[in-house]
Structure formats: C-alpha cells, structure tokens
Amino acid sequence: MLAIPLAQPDISDAEVDAVVKVLRSGTLSIGPEVEVFERKMAAATCRRYGIAVSSGTAALHLCMLAAGVGPGDDVVTSPFSFVASTNCILMAGANPVFADIDEASYNLCPDAVAAAITPATKAVVAIDVFGNTAHMPAVEALCEERGLVMIEDACEALGTKMAGWPAGNFGTASVFGFYPNKQITTGEGGMIVTDDGAFADTCRALRNQGRGGMGWLAHDRLGYNYRLPEIAAAMGNVQLERLPELLGRRREVAGMYLERLAGRPELILPSVPDGVELSWFVFVARLAEAVCHRRDQLILDLRAAGVGSANYFPPIHLQPYMVERFGYRPGDFPVTERVSAGTFALPFHGRMTQRQVATVCDVLEGLLDGMRARAAA
Ligand SMILES: *Cc1c(COP(=O)(O)O)cnc(C)c1O
Numbered sequence: 001m002l003a004i005p006l007a008q009p010d011i012s013d014a015e016v017d018a019v020v021k022v023l024r025s026g027t028l029s030i031g032p033e034v035e036v037f038e039r040k041m042a043a044a045t046c047r048r049y050g051i052a053v054s055s056g057t058a059a060l061h062l063c064m065l066a067a068g069v070g071p072g073d074d075v076v077t078s079p080f081s082f083v084a085s086t087n088c089i090l091m092a093g094a095n096p097v098f099a100d101i102d103e104a105s106y107n108l109c110p111d112a113v114a115a116a117i118t119p120a121t122k123a124v125v126a127i128d129v130f131g132n133t134a135h136m137p138a139v140e141a142l143c144e145e146r147g148l149v150m151i152e153d154a155c156e157a158l159g160t161k162m163a164g165w166p167a168g169n170f171g172t173a174s175v176f177g178f179y180p181n182k183q184i185t186t187g188e189g190g191m192i193v194t195d196d197g198a199f200a201d202t203c204r205a206l207r208n209q210g211r212g213g214m215g216w217l218a219h220d221r222l223g224y225n226y227r228l229p230e231i232a233a234a235m236g237n238v239q240l241e242r243l244p245e246l247l248g249r250r251r252e253v254a255g256m257y258l259e260r261l262a263g264r265p266e267l268i269l270p271s272v273p274d275g276v277e278l279s280w281f282v283f284v285a286r287l288a289e290a291v292c293h294r295r296d297q298l299i300l301d302l303r304a305a306g307v308g309s310a311n312y313f314p315p316i317h318l319q320p321y322m323v324e325r326f327g328y329r330p331g332d333f334p335v336t337e338r339v340s341a342g343t344f345a346l347p348f349h350g351r352m353t354q355r356q357v358a359t360v361c362d363v364l365e366g367l368l369d370g371m372r373a374r375a376a377a
Pocket residue numbers: 055056057058081082084085127153155156176177178179189190
C-alpha cells in the first residue's frame with residue numbers, strides 16, 4: 001500500500017446521503033436521478049442532450065455505432081491516450097488510423113490528422129489529453145470541411161473552458177467517464193452529450209438493449225445493457241453540484257506542485273495553454289531529454305518510497321495487442337514516443353494536503369539530485 005496514492009475520490013456526506021435515499025426509494029434503475037444527471041451534464045457542456053451510460057468506454061462505443069462507423073471504415077485517432085479511445089474503434093469493427101500528437105499540447109496535431117485522412121475515413125476521435133482542449137477547434141473545423149464525424153473524448157476534461165466554450169462542446173458528440181480518478185466520479189459511469197437529436201435517440205436505444213420505445217420486449221436492433229444505475233447517477237448529481245469546489249481544490253494542489261518544482265532543469269512541468277481554463281485531471285511531468293532514459297527507474301524509486309507514480313501514457317500503437325494485429329514498430333509515431341518516454345504522473349487529487357505535496361516533492365527532488373550526481377560521476 002502506497003503512503004500517498006496516485007488518485008483518490010473526494011466523497012462527502014452529501015453523496016452518501018443521496019445514495020442512501022435512492023436505496024430507500026425502491027427505484028434502482030431507469031429513474032429520476034439519471035434524467036437529472038443527463039440534463040445537468042448537457043447544461044454544463046452547452047449541449048441539448050445527455051445520455052448516461054455505464055462507463056466512458058461504453059459512451060465511446062455507442063458514439064462509434066451511432067456515427068455509423070463499422071467494418072471497412074477508418075477512424076483517425078491519437079496513439080497518446082488511454083486505450084479506450086482506440087478500443088472503441090476496434091469494438092465497432094473499424095480500423096484505427098493514428099495521427100501523431102503536438103509536442104506542446106500532447107493532443108492530436110491538426111496537420112497530422114489532415115494527412116491521415118483518406119477516402120475510407122469516416123470519423124475522428126480527438127482526446128482532451130490531461131484536460132487540455134487545445135486544437136479541438138482546429139480538428140472540428142477540419143472534420144466539418146471534410147464531412148467527417150468528430151467525437152470528442154472529453155473523459156479527462158470535465159470543467160475545462162476554452163474561450164468560454166466548455167470541453168464537451170466540440171464535434172458531433174462528446175463523451176465523459178466517471179471512474180474514481182476523474183474530476184467527478186460515480187464509481188463507474190459515463191455520459192454522451194450531443195446537439196443531434198437522431199444521434200441521441202440512437203445512443204439511448206443502444207444503451208437499453210436496442211429498445212425503440214415500443215415496449216419492454218420490443219427490440220428494433222441489436223443493443224447493449226450500458227445503463228447507469230440510479231445509485232451512480234445520484235452520486236454524480238451531488239458531485240456535479242460540487243464541481244466548482246472540486247476543481248478549485250485540484251487547481252490549488254497543481255499550484256503547489258508548480259510552485260515547488262519550478263526551475264528544476266530535469267523537469268518539463270505541465271503548463272496551461274493561453275486562453276484555456278484548465279480542469280486539472282492529473283499532474284504529469286516530463287523528464288528532460290538528457291535524463292529521460294531514467295524514467296522507468298524513477299517511477300520504481302518513487303513507488304519504493306511510498307509515492308504513487310505511473311507512466312501516463314504508454315503509446316497505444318506499441319501495446320502488445322496492437323503490434324500483433326497491425327505490425328506497428330517503434331519509430332512509427334515519433335512525437336508520441338518521445339513524449340511518452342519521459343512522462344510520469346505524480347499523486348494528484350483534491351484532498352492532497354500541503355504536507356503530502358511537500359513529501360512527494362522531497363522524494364522526487366532527492367531522486368533527481370541522485371540522477372544528476374550519477375550523470376556527473
Ligand atoms: C478515463 C478515460 C476513458 C473512459 O474510461 P472508463 O474507465 O471506461 O470510464 C476514456 N478515454 C480517456 C482518455 C480516459 O482518460
């Protein structure tokens with residue numbers, strides 16, 4: 001057990017009370033909490049419709065199906081992400097096509113997306129990596145110009161605003177996930193938001209066993225059980241009400257790290273791009289080129305000292321199942337690989353104390369000093 005974990009949910013008595021109330025109500029699925037949660041999430045992202053589902057991955061899967069993505073289609077996406085943003089393309093039977101990232105934002109590089117588009121391209125899945133919405137307007141404009149469906153994977157970005165526009169407002173539809181390390185959690189859960197009524201109807205039918213509203217045992221098409229339980233939605237409603245508080249605390253913790261670690265020559269610290277009001281999802285730093293070969297050892301050393309750390313994200317195209325199926329090799333997406341080789345996440349959540357941040361930084365700085373001494377020897 002790590003003394004300081006990578007992430008931790010922030011649950012107050014209000015979430016506990018809301019869940020108990022649902023348990024006593026007798027309505028555990030398809031009830032009022034889900035409807036309220038959908039309306040609140042649509043409002044928070046300036047969208048017309050919200051469709052609650054059982055996970056962020058389920059949300060991505062349904063978006064692929066509602067977009068009409070299937071066998072024979074190419075979908076352009078980023079190799080620097082959590083695997084779900086690529087897996088949804090495979091789940092729909094389509095072919096993921098990677099475009100490399102921008103070295104500053106870690107998001108898809110719009111020029112690389114443009115270069116990856118072929119006549120077989122049907123959609124683009126663009127990810128707000130670590131909460132950053134940079135390049136979403138450019139990718140959205142490109143998709144409109146080329147007649148492609150754009151799905152925004154906003155799972156890491158709830159609360160981010162860019163020129164006044166919230167994450168979750170780019171493309172045909174956007175998705176969120178509520179796993180316990182996200183800005184808000186429902187235990188497990190997800191949400192699709194969109195302005196397209198037909199798209200919303202399709203997602204609603206697909207999450208509920210393909211029911212089209214003609215009766216409980218009338219199934220228009222093959223569907224899934226991707227429904228969100230009422231207990232989860234009740235948690236989500238309270239968490240969403242607390243969002244400003246939750247994001248404020250996370251911003252404070254990020255500020256503590258930035259202040260303490262500024263000026264370390266071995267580190268490239270996360271930065272907030274101009275015009276973006278960042279919702280902090282993780283605190284991921286990057287080792288400078290000269291020491292980045294020490295990254296894996298650094299993560300092991302941090303963990304040995306009781307400090308949670310992880311290599312966010314290994315390149316998706318080099319995951320064993322992707323190599324086996326598509327034959328990718330090191331060097332295929334050089335920016336992703338360069339960034340990925342140096343990045344590591346530090347413990348980060350809104351309940352971290354100043355003392356915990358100081359402990360993490362003491363351990364990290366000790367290890368960085370050791371690295372420098374070894375390099376000089
Ligand atoms: C968390 C996350 C998801 C969804 O994850 P679930 O665990 O299925 O809710 C999807 N994409 C990205 C980029 C994520 O970070």
